Amino acid sequence: SASTVNRSSVMDYPPPYVKLAADGTPDVSSAYATGIGEWDKVSIAFGYQGFVPGTNEAAALSKILLDAYGRGLRYLTDQDARPAGSSSSVAHLWDSGANAVDELNRLMQARGAALKRFGENNIREDAPLATLEDVLVPLFMLHRYQVEAASKLVGGMDYAFALRGDGQTPTQIVAPAEQRRALAAVLATLKPEVLALPEPLLKMIPPRPPDYERGREHFKIRTSPAFDALAPAEAAAQHTLQFLFNPERAARLVEFHARNAENPGLQEVLEAIVAATWKTPHDEGYKGQIANAVDMVVLYDLMALSANDHASDEVRAIARLELQQLKRWVYAPLPAIKDQAHIALASWQIEQFEKDPKQISATPPAEPPDGPPIGTDDDWDSWD
Numbered sequence: 001s002a003s004t005v006n007r008s009s010v011m012d013y014p015p016p017y018v019k020l021a022a023d024g025t026p027d028v029s030s031a032y033a034t035g036i037g038e039w040d041k042v043s044i045a046f047g048y049q050g051f052v053p054g055t056n057e058a059a060a061l062s063k064i065l066l067d068a069y070g071r072g073l074r075y076l077t078d079q080d081a082r083p084a085g086s087s088s089s090v091a092h093l094w095d096s097g098a099n100a101v102d103e104l105n106r107l108m109q110a111r112g113a114a115l116k117r118f119g120e121n122n123i124r125e126d127a128p129l130a131t132l133e134d135v136l137v138p139l140f141m142l143h144r145y146q147v148e149a150a151s152k153l154v155g156g157m158d159y160a161f162a163l164r165g166d167g168q169t170p171t172q173i174v175a176p177a178e179q180r181r182a183l184a185a186v187l188a189t190l191k192p193e194v195l196a197l198p199e200p201l202l203k204m205i206p207p208r209p210p211d212y213e214r215g216r217e218h219f220k221i222r223t224s225p226a227f228d229a230l231a232p233a234e235a236a237a238q239h240t241l242q243f244l245f246n247p248e249r250a251a252r253l254v255e256f257h258a259r260n261a262e263n264p265g266l267q268e269v270l271e272a273i274v275a276a277t278w279k280t281p282h283d284e285g286y287k288g289q290i291a292n293a294v295d296m297v298v299l300y301d302l303m304a305l306s307a308n309d310h311a312s313d314e315v316r317a318i319a320r321l322e323l324q325q326l327k328r329w330v331y332a333p334l335p336a337i338k339d340q341a342h343i344a345l346a347s348w349q350i351e352q353f354e355k356d357p358k359q360i361s362a363t364p365p366a367e368p369p370d371g372p373p374i375g376t377d378d379d380w381d382s383w384d
Contacts, residue, residue: 009039015094015145018110026114042068062166069168075161084148085248087157089174094145101182104143104150108189111142118201130208132201133218133227137369140197140232144239144371147189151243153182154269155252176262183269187276189240190294192287195233199286202229220366231366233290237297238365244273245301247311254314266315270322273298278326282339292342297365299346302326307357323350 016031046064051057065075076091089100097103122135156174174182188194207225208214214221219235221228243249250266257265277298282291305311306319327350330343352361 009037009043015096017096018107018114018142020110020113024113025117026110038071039068039073042073066166069160083248084243085246086152087155087159087249087252089153089156089158089178092145092149092152095149096146100146100149100153101178101185104146104185104189107143107146108194111139112194114139114142116198118198120204128206128209128212129204130206130212130227132205133208136201136205136232137217137219141236141239141368141371143189144236144368147186147240148243150182151186151240152249154179154186154244154264155249155256156182157252157256173256173260173263176260176264179264183244183264183272186240186244187272190237190277192233192283192290192294195236195290195294196287197229197232202227216370218369220369222366229286230289230293234293234297234366235368237294238301239368241273241297241301244269245305247305247308247315250305250315250319251312254312254318266318267322270302270319274302274322274326279329284338288339292339295342295346296362299326299349300360300362300365303349303353303357303360303362307353307360323353326350 014032016028019027019030021027042064046061049060049064051060074090076088078093080086080088081091081093092100095103097106118136118139120129120132123129123131153174156179157171158169158174159171160168162168162170205227207227219228219231221231223229223231253264253266253269256263257268277291278295280291282288302319302323306316306323308316311319327347330347330350349360349362352359
């Protein structure tokens with residue numbers, strides 16, 4: 001995306017750039033860039049540049065593109081950025097920053113600062129307090145596009161539409177250290193303290209009044225009519241984990257690790273996910289319930305991957321092995337999780353899954369509120 005080279009195109013999908021001011025408050029003074037970017041200038045030069053008679057136009061046009069490539073500019077399309085299983089570390093939608101991992105870490109700080117300040121001043125005077133959820137959704141999910149971008153470095157491979165003799169690097173697997181750094185940053189977004197909402201805010205959101213119905217841009221709640229304090233955490237966790245459990249990404253992790261053992265493999269990634277969730281000691285109370293909710297998303301996605309007909313045999317085998325290891329851990333005498341009801345449910349769900357992998361007894365994780373404002377994975381090239 002153009003964000004990797006200083007917002008180099010107005011034709012990109014730019015999110016608002018939120019930074020922290022010196023006093024720690026969110027600052028949106030540089031939300032959007034002004035003027036055209038460097039890639040726009042390259043496009044104009046390629047399409048409209050005039051040449052003096054006798055110029056080898058093919059060579060001159062090629063030089064425009066190669067010079068741009070030398071400055072770090074890349075040409076990748078919507079179909080290289082939009083799919084959940086895409087591999088490029090630079091082609092993303094609605095992301096910011098030259099490096100997806102650094103930007104995710106930075107954005108999470110801005111999100112945290114904004115959530116601490118969130119309250120009734122975020123809606124108009126005399127507006128129903130229930131509509132606080134309307135403006136909470138985009139703030140709580142502020143990282144949704146950046147976490148997608150960072151996730152794609154895991155099992156990532158950069159590439160160019162190279163031509164013979166043009167000097168471009170056709171493919172380059174993302175460096176092992178960078179893949180692991182991305183994984184750590186993504187998993188950090190699943191921590192209960194990151195997903196919890198302040199108690200004063202939870203007390204402030206009443207059920208929705210008449211004519212203010214819930215819609216697709218709200219959280220999917222299970223506590224109707226009350227606001228569901230766990231729904232935002234579950235939605236954010238499912239959004240994040242869908243990229244790490246993607247079958248194409250999983251297959252690349254297997255292959256890239258086989259080609260070079262320094263690359264993280266699927267087993268390493270799955271073990272890291274389970275270690276960051278199930279095997280991390282849980283607090284009691286609200287944050288403990290958030291941890292439980294995230295655990296169940298992990299379990300569901302792990303079972304789904306191990307039974308996915310679109311996943312390779314090796315991917316399903318490794319996912320099934322991790323599921324068996326989780327089962328043994330759950331049955332251990334003193335697991336890190338003290339909530340025995342949570343453990344009992346997980347044990348039963350794994351047992352039912354082993355009897356019939358095509359029937360997952362677990363409740364499907366709640367999907368996040370609608371986010372991408374243009375298109376879907378299935379119709380990126382459709383005008384219908």
